[in-house]
Amino acid sequence: MKATPLASVHEALGARMIDFGGWNMPVQYKGILEEVETVRNRAGLFDLCHMGRFWIEGTGAEAGLQATLTNDVTTMKEGQIRYSLLCDAQGKILDDILVYKANRERFFMVVNASNTEKDFTWIQKSLGGQDATVRDETESLAMIALQGKGSAATLQPHLEGDLGDLKYYRFFATKGFGFELLVSRTGYTGEDGFELYYPVAEAEAVWNALMESGREHGLEPIGLGARDTLRLEAGMPLYGHEISADHDPIEAGLGWAVKLDKDFIGRDALQKVKEAGPSRRLCGFVSDGQRIPRQGHAILEGDEVVGEVCSGTLSPTLDRRIATGYVPTRLAETGTKLALQIRKDRQPLEVVPLPFYKRSS
Amino acid sequence: MRPDDLRYLESHEWVRLQDGMATIGITDYAVEHLNDLVFLDLPSVGDEVTRGESFGEIESVKAVSELYSPVSGEVVEVNEPLKENLDQLAQDAFGGGWMIKVKASDPSELESLLDAAAYEKVLEKE
Numbered sequence: 001m002k003a004t005p006l007a008s009v010h011e012a013l014g015a016r017m018i019d020f021g022g023w024n025m026p027v028q029y030k031g032i033l034e035e036v037e038t039v040r041n042r043a044g045l046f047d048l049c050h051m052g053r054f055w056i057e058g059t060g061a062e063a064g065l066q067a068t069l070t071n072d073v074t075t076m077k078e079g080q081i082r083y084s085l086l087c088d089a090q091g092k093i094l095d096d097i098l099v100y101k102a103n104r105e106r107f108f109m110v111v112n113a114s115n116t117e118k119d120f121t122w123i124q125k126s127l128g129g130q131d132a133t134v135r136d137e138t139e140s141l142a143m144i145a146l147q148g149k150g151s152a153a154t155l156q157p158h159l160e161g162d163l164g165d166l167k168y169y170r171f172f173a174t175k176g177f178g179f180e181l182l183v184s185r186t187g188y189t190g191e192d193g194f195e196l197y198y199p200v201a202e203a204e205a206v207w208n209a210l211m212e213s214g215r216e217h218g219l220e221p222i223g224l225g226a227r228d229t230l231r232l233e234a235g236m237p238l239y240g241h242e243i244s245a246d247h248d249p250i251e252a253g254l255g256w257a258v259k260l261d262k263d264f265i266g267r268d269a270l271q272k273v274k275e276a277g278p279s280r281r282l283c284g285f286v287s288d289g290q291r292i293p294r295q296g297h298a299i300l301e302g303d304e305v306v307g308e309v310c311s312g313t314l315s316p317t318l319d320r321r322i323a324t325g326y327v328p329t330r331l332a333e334t335g336t337k338l339a340l341q342i343r344k345d346r347q348p349l350e351v352v353p354l355p356f357y358k359r360s361s
Numbered sequence: 362m363r364p365d366d367l368r369y370l371e372s373h374e375w376v377r378l379q380d381g382m383a384t385i386g387i388t389d390y391a392v393e394h395l396n397d398l399v400f401l402d403l404p405s406v407g408d409e410v411t412r413g414e415s416f417g418e419i420e421s422v423k424a425v426s427e428l429y430s431p432v433s434g435e436v437v438e439v440n441e442p443l444k445e446n447l448d449q450l451a452q453d454a455f456g457g458g459w460m461i462k463v464k465a466s467d468p469s470e471l472e473s474l475l476d477a478a479a480y481e482k483v484l485e486k487e
Contacts, residue, residue: 031396032422225423290400292420314399314422343418 004049005142005203013221020224021113023050028223033316035226036233039189040317042218043150045210046227048143052116053197054109055137056123060130062104068126068265069099070249070258076101081169081184083257085249086119091269093243093252095119098186100171108171108182108197110143112239126265142203146210147193147230150217155194157213158206159183163194177206188227190234190357229313232322235284235355241295241311242282242324251278251326253354280307281332284354285323287312287340289347293323298341299349306331306338315356322356323349362481363388364455368431368474371483375455376431378471383432383463387419389454390484397422398447403460408436410463412470417460428460432470438462 001024010017015026026047028035038044056065065073071084080101086094095115100108111119116138124134146155152163161174161183171184181198198206211219228238237243242252249258250273260271287293293312298305312323323340331338336351367375373391377384392398400420410416410430417428439461443449450458465471475483 027423028396033397229422292399292422294425314397 002050004047005200006047006049006144006207009204009207010047010221015221015223018224021050023113025050026221026223028225029221032223032225032229033314035220035222036229036316038218038220039148039191039222039226039230041149042220043146043148043154043193043214044189044220044222044226045207045214046145046147046222047207048145048195049200049203050113051138051143052111052113052119053137053141053143054111054120054123055135056107056109056127056132057105057135058130058132059105060127061107061132064127064130064132065099065107066262066264067130068123069097070264070266070270071099072259072262073099073101073107074262078103079170079172081171081186085243085254085257086122087249087264087266087270088245089266089269091248091266091273092245093239093247093249094122094245095239096237096243096254100182100184102173110195115239140200141197142200142206143195143197144207144210145187145189145193145195146214146219147187147189147222148191148219150214150219151191151193154210154214154217154219155183155196158209166194168192177202177209188234188236189230190236190355190359191230192359228311229315232311232313232324233315233317233355233357235357237282237324238311247282247326248273248278250274251280252282277329279329280326281329282310282324282326282354283332283351284356285325285338285340285349286318286352286356287321287323287347287349289321289340289345291340291342291345291347292321293340293342293349297323299325299327300339300341300346301331305341309340317357324354327351363477365477367455368471368476369480369483370429370431370474372427372429374429374431376471376474378432378465378468381465381468382437383434383465383468383471384459385416385431385461385463386454386459387428387450388480392450392454392458395419395421395423395426398450401444401447401460403428403439403441403444404436406436406439410434410436410461430463431474432463432465432467434463434466436461437464
């Protein structure tokens with residue numbers, strides 16, 4: 001198992017650790033529910049050094065990525081970030097990623113930890129004849145996220161660049177903490193916030209400086225357990241749950257990140273899915289009962305199994321049990337009443353719109 | 362040190378034997394480790410439980426865990442109010458947090474269980 005450069009910080013904080021995508025990661029510090037509440041109302045700091053990160057560079061970088069990703073990179077401005085999928089020729093999802101455009105010859109990409117090697121090989125291969133190279137910077141860069149209302153006030157004192165100029169899904173390179181770093185206004189929680197990329201040798205120094213400046217804003221360290229609940233409340237998919245090589249982006253509700261007016265790997269297959277309409281759809285559910293829905297629980301219409309749960313949790317923000325799962329399209333209408341089988345118990349399940357939670361500001 | 366009149370399982374259940382009656386619960390360590398408890402499933406009076414096998418489930422926000430019985434026998438009493446008041450587990454795991462009482466069919470089963478000192482050693486390794 002790999003350790004992040006912040007491992008000793010987590011140990012000192014008394015975090016409970018788990019294996020996540022081959023990395024020894026903090027799952028919780030004080031408790032999932034408390035940490036979710038902290039991010040929704042104040043601010044949280046996350047170690048994301050396990051996420052895969054690449055630089056794709058060369059005169060053919062833009063053309064190569066345009067032919068690899070489902071989303072359009074040619075219409076992106078410099079300093080812009082887009083969500084995209086990597087699909088295979090059958091239109092099935094290999095991963096979901098964020099692509100950062102520095103300019104037409106330099107792109108940065110953030111991918112799921114468990115898919116880092118697979119994605120690297122796939123991108124390298126699909127760039128093919130283009131003059132472009134992929135560089136894996138996962139272990140030479142630290143990555144942390146600062147999420148919640150208090151994020152900007154916590155981060156700004158350390159930076160030369162003005163966060164007021166940084167819009168959602170934009171990034172800039174700036175001087176801060178005594179060196180050059182990348183700051184993006186992105187996140188996986190449904191709150192305002194930032195993700196930082198900087199030299200791995202500075203991993204602890206930046207973490208500690210933020211914990212210090214964040215104290216007056218209620219900043220706390222947040223584990224992957226709360227991160228999963230935060231992203232699920234915000235209706236964001238997680239690879240291995242809502243999306244995988246068993247699913248295509250159309251049925252996953254991610255058609256907005258698929259641009260069929262250009263050519264890319266999987267385009268023709270996805271064109272067909274779009275024309276025919278998906279046979280099943282990803283839905284959000286609430287389940288009012290004692291048990292918490294979890295991945296793999298059967299979804300029932302009467303006594304017939306019509307799907308299974310992708311993710312489920314007790315949402316502290318909504319104070320309800322929530323879940324996602326695929327059901328046949330005819331059952332995907334909001335308000336459809338189904339049931340959940342949890343071992344010997346059955347409990348109600350009702351289709352609700354995604355996302356479960358949207359911040360008010 | 363945890364109560365030394367109890368016996369323990371490595372899976373963090375405790376048992377107190379009095380006049381052939383085994384009272385069973387889970388330790389303070391288990392309660393703290395599970396964190397954010399939401400659901401408790403226990404057997405009914407009259408059910409048989411078997412040593413080393415599951416007698417119920419406890420669910421936290423993070424996961425569902427089986428509860429293992431330290432003894433075999435018939436369930437004679439169930440702490441029904443506990444199901445609606447899981448906070449009791451955090452407040453008093455070895456008292457008000459008891460789960461079931463079992464008429465032990467073979468009280469000698471307890472002899473091979475961990476005493477308090479041996480259970481502490483298990484925790485040191487976790």
